[in-house]
Every structure is written in C-alpha cells, then in structure tokens.
Amino acid sequence: MARDERGVTPQSEDFSAWYNELVAKAQLVDRGPAKGTMIIRPYGYRLWELLQAELDRRIKDTGHENAYFPLLIPESYLRREAEHVEGFSPELAVVTHAGGKELDEPLVVRPTSETIIGEMMAKWISSHRDLPLLLNQWANVVRWELRPRMFLRTTEFLWQEGHTAHADEADAMRETMLALDIYAEVARDIAAIPVVPGEKTPGERFAGAVRTFTIEGMMRDGKALQAGTSHYMGTNFAKAFEIQYTSEAGRLELCHTTSWGMSTRMLGGVIMTHGDDKGLVLPPALAPHQVVIVPIGRGEQGEQTLAAARELAGRLKAAGVRAHVDDRSQLSPGFRFNDWELRGVPVRLELGPRDLASGTAVMAKRLGEEGKEQVPLESLPELMPGVLADFQAFLLERATAFRDSNTSRTDTWEAFAEAVATGWASALHCGEASCEDEIKAKTAATPRCIPLAGEPESGSCIHCGAPAAYGKRVLFGRAY
Numbered sequence: 001m002a003r004d005e006r007g008v009t010p011q012s013e014d015f016s017a018w019y020n021e022l023v024a025k026a027q028l029v030d031r032g033p034a035k036g037t038m039i040i041r042p043y044g045y046r047l048w049e050l051l052q053a054e055l056d057r058r059i060k061d062t063g064h065e066n067a068y069f070p071l072l073i074p075e076s077y078l079r080r081e082a083e084h085v086e087g088f089s090p091e092l093a094v095v096t097h098a099g100g101k102e103l104d105e106p107l108v109v110r111p112t113s114e115t116i117i118g119e120m121m122a123k124w125i126s127s128h129r130d131l132p133l134l135l136n137q138w139a140n141v142v143r144w145e146l147r148p149r150m151f152l153r154t155t156e157f158l159w160q161e162g163h164t165a166h167a168d169e170a171d172a173m174r175e176t177m178l179a180l181d182i183y184a185e186v187a188r189d190i191a192a193i194p195v196v197p198g199e200k201t202p203g204e205r206f207a208g209a210v211r212t213f214t215i216e217g218m219m220r221d222g223k224a225l226q227a228g229t230s231h232y233m234g235t236n237f238a239k240a241f242e243i244q245y246t247s248e249a250g251r252l253e254l255c256h257t258t259s260w261g262m263s264t265r266m267l268g269g270v271i272m273t274h275g276d277d278k279g280l281v282l283p284p285a286l287a288p289h290q291v292v293i294v295p296i297g298r299g300e301q302g303e304q305t306l307a308a309a310r311e312l313a314g315r316l317k318a319a320g321v322r323a324h325v326d327d328r329s330q331l332s333p334g335f336r337f338n339d340w341e342l343r344g345v346p347v348r349l350e351l352g353p354r355d356l357a358s359g360t361a362v363m364a365k366r367l368g369e370e371g372k373e374q375v376p377l378e379s380l381p382e383l384m385p386g387v388l389a390d391f392q393a394f395l396l397e398r399a400t401a402f403r404d405s406n407t408s409r410t411d412t413w414e415a416f417a418e419a420v421a422t423g424w425a426s427a428l429h430c431g432e433a434s435c436e437d438e439i440k441a442k443t444a445a446t447p448r449c450i451p452l453a454g455e456p457e458s459g460s461c462i463h464c465g466a467p468a469a470y471g472k473r474v475l476f477g478r479a480y
Contacts, residue, residue, distance in 0.1 A: 087207020
C-alpha cells in the first residue's frame with residue numbers, strides 16, 4: 001500500500017507495523033546500537049518526564065522517600081532468594097571482567113533491586129521504631145530480551161521501583177494496595193487508560209512474591225498490557241537477607257516487605273490505547289505540547305502572524321497551558337498540520353492574516369466530529385483549559401467504551417476462544433498452572449488478573465471443567 005514518508009501502516013492492516021513505524025516517525029525513540037536497547041528522543045522523554053512527575057508526586061505525598069542503589073549487584077545476592085534468581089536467570093546480564101582482569105565474583109546488572117535493597121534494609125532496621133521503611137528508586141534496569149519492541153520490551157528500560165519494610169502482614173498489604181491504587185489513578189487520570197486492577201494467579205506471580213497485583217489495560221488491537229505491578233513479598237526476602245526488628249515485646253521478628261514498579265512500558269500503553277491511523281493521540285495531561293500554534297503567511301504578513309502567535313503562546317502559558325509555536329515557515333501549512341497530527345498534539349490553532357484581522361484563530365482538535373471552528377483570540381487563554389479537560393475526559397470515555405465492548409463474559413469454550421481472539425474473556429478458572437499453559441497453547445491467551453471488583457461466583461473451569469478456584473471470574477486475554 002503506497003503512502004508518503006510521513007504516513008504509517010493502518011492499524012487494521014498490521015497493528016504491529018503501525019506501532020513500530022509510529023514510534024520512530026513521531027520522534028519518540030530510535031533503536032540503540034546494542035540489541036534490544038532504545039534511545040528515547042526528546043519528545044518521547046518529555047512524555048516520560050510528565051508521567052514521572054505525576055507519579056513521583058503521589059509517591060512522595062504518601063510518605064515515601066527517593067533513594068538510589070548501585071547498578072551492579074554481586075551475583076551471590078540474587079542466589080540468596082532461590083525463587084527470585086530462578087525467575088530472573090534467563091534475563092540476566094552479568095559482568096565477569098573489569099579493569100582488565102576477571103572479577104573474583106561476577107556482578108549482575110540489576111534486573112530489579114530487591115536483593116541489594118534487602119541487604120541495606122537489614123543494616124538500617126533494628127527496632128520497631130524503624131518501621132515502616134518506605135523507599136522508592138528511579139532507575140534503569142536490564143533484562144535481556146529475545147523479542148524486543150520499543151517501550152514494551154527492551155533490554156534496558158527506565159522505571160521507578162518502590163521497596164518497603166513493615167512490622168506485619170496487615171501493614172505490608174495496606175502498602176501493596178496503596179501502590180496499586182496510585183498506579184490505577186495515574187493510568188486513569190493522567191494517561192486516560194481505563195485499567196482493571198486485580199490479582200495475578202499463582203502462575204503469573206513475580207518471582208519471590210507471595211501475592212502479585214496488577215493493573216491491566218486494553219490496547220486498540222484487543223491485547224492486554226500489564227501497566228504496573230505491586231507485590232507483597234511476605235517474609236521471603238526478610239529470611240534471605242535477615243531483615244528483622246526487635247518488637248515492643250522485645251522479640252526478634254522478621255519484616256514483611258513489598259515492591260512495586262511502573263516503567264516506560266506505560267508510554268507504549270498510551271500509544272496503543274489512543275493512537276489511530278493518523279498517528280499518536282496524546283492525553284493533554286501527558287502531551288509535551290498541549291496546544292501548537294501554526295502561523296500562516298509569507299513576508300510581512302508572516303512576520304505579523306508569527307508575532308501574534310508568540311504573544312498568544314505567552315498568554316496560554318500564563319494560563320497553565322503547554323503551548324508551542326511552529327515557526328518552521330519554510331514548510332507548508334499542510335505539512336505542519338499533518339506533522340502535529342502524527343505527533344498527537346491535542347489542539348492545533350491556525351493563525352493566518354485573515355484570522356488575525358478578524359481577531360480569531362482556527363481551532364482543530366486531534367479527535368472529534370465537530371471539525372475546525374473559529375475562536376476569538378482574546379478568550380483562548382480562558383477557554384483552553386476547559387477544552388483540554390474535555391478532551392482528556394473524552395479519551396478516557398472512548399477507551400473505556402472500546403474495552404467494555406471487547407470484553408465478553410463467557411461460559412463455553414467456543415465463546416471463550418472466540419472472545420480472546422480479538423479481546424478479553426471473563427471466565428471461571430480452576431487456578432491450575434497446567435490448565436493455564438494448555439489455554440495459552442490453544443489460544444495464546446493468559447490469565448491477566450482476578451479483578452478486585454469481580455462479583456462472587458462459583459462454577460466450573462472454562463477449559464477443564466474442574467471446580468473454579470477464586471470465587472469470581474478471571475480476565476483472560478492475549479498480552480504484550
């Protein structure tokens with residue numbers, strides 16, 4: 001199918017090709033020289049900064065403090081928690097030589113920081129007065145990927161990882177659910193992704209966790225994306241690293257720990273939840289430029305519209321709007337309009353000589369049926385915050401409607417298999433890992449989560465007919 005160099009493959013033709021072309025053409029990322037790595041370009045990194053700021057504020061508001069731990073972890077640390085090292089072994093990058101000689105002990109490039117933070121928690125905690133210990137780290141991690149995809153699965157990616165220690169299970173579980181609530185709020189209110197919070201089945205748990213919770217979002221191809229996870233570790237890591245405290249009664253007790261993380265994968269979720277055949281569609285809360293002003297005209301007229309555009313941008317910024325003036329006068333207006341559509345800007349304002357004379361601008365929203373409209377220049381700073389808020393709400397409503405229309409409550413295997421071919425199935429399940437494996441082999445679908453809001457229900461497994469395990473339905477879908 002012929003298309004110009006700015007266009008992308010239609011989603012209906014090849015969703016994977018659409019995504020791979022879009023992240024490059026919208027100048028979000030480029031491929032790094034080492035296999036599976038990505039270079040996040042300024043436009044993409046600004047998206048991450050805006051998401052990071054929203055998440056970081058919420059983390060700090062709930063009493064957590066940021067710290068930083070080393071990238072290199074002694075291999076012996078990972079081996080202390082058997083299930084943890086077994087789960088990560090295939091993904092580890094290991095440094096065996098440094099300074100021109102072989103190291104006495106290999107160093108693992110961190111895949112996650114439970115082990116090194118556990119070592120330090122054991123050093124810093126001695127009394128019940130030291131609890132809870134609430135830490136967060138913004139960092140990069142390395143997990144060797146065989147089938148990389150930009151943002152979604154890369155050898156190196158950016159994230160935050162929360163790590164906390166508590167006196168008992170009840171307090172640690174409150175923390176686990178608090179982190180999940182923060183993730184769900186950021187996904188919903190900032191990324192406009194209507195996620196389903198739930199618990200992972202035993203076969204899908206994080207290596208070394210007692211319980212794993214997740215937020216799952218539906219992408220526009222019907223697949224699921226795990227957008228954030230929160231783990232209750234019980235005393236598994238406390239035993240391995242001797243993280244213990246003296247209770248008020250004077251007894252030595254093991255701490256209960258948690259860990260939780262959200263990564264640059266979330267940006268892939270934004271792209272695939274909202275994007276269309278024209279390119280990105282960015283929620284205003286995350287858009288690097290919420291409004292782009294395109295001045296039109298040549299010579300003296302061009303100078304006048306450019307000056308007016310800059311003055312308008314200043315007034316919009318004063319009103320709290322991230323406004324940008326596209327002053328690339330060497331490019332045609334049409335090219336610039338298409339370029340900002342591709343890059344997902346929520347609102348475009350066109351300002352030509354006639355508009356300037358009439359004291360108006362032409363407003364075009366990235367989505368919507370109403371088309372272009374004339375808006376008074378004077379009232380734009382007052383009007384625009386409401387326009388952006390409405391667009392943010394529209395994106396969430398649209399994504400919610402799409403998810404709901406592609407989620408089926410299924411009670412037969414035939415209906416289940418048909419549902420997961422294009423979306424999600426809500427079904428009863430026995431909870432056996434072997435049954436999950438068989439379902440995956442037949443349909444490519446996996447249990448995404450046991451929804452926290454699911455209604456109580458009993459019955460038989462959708463696949464094997466054994467008694468259902470969880471007292472409610474499980475969401476199944478193909479996933480990234």
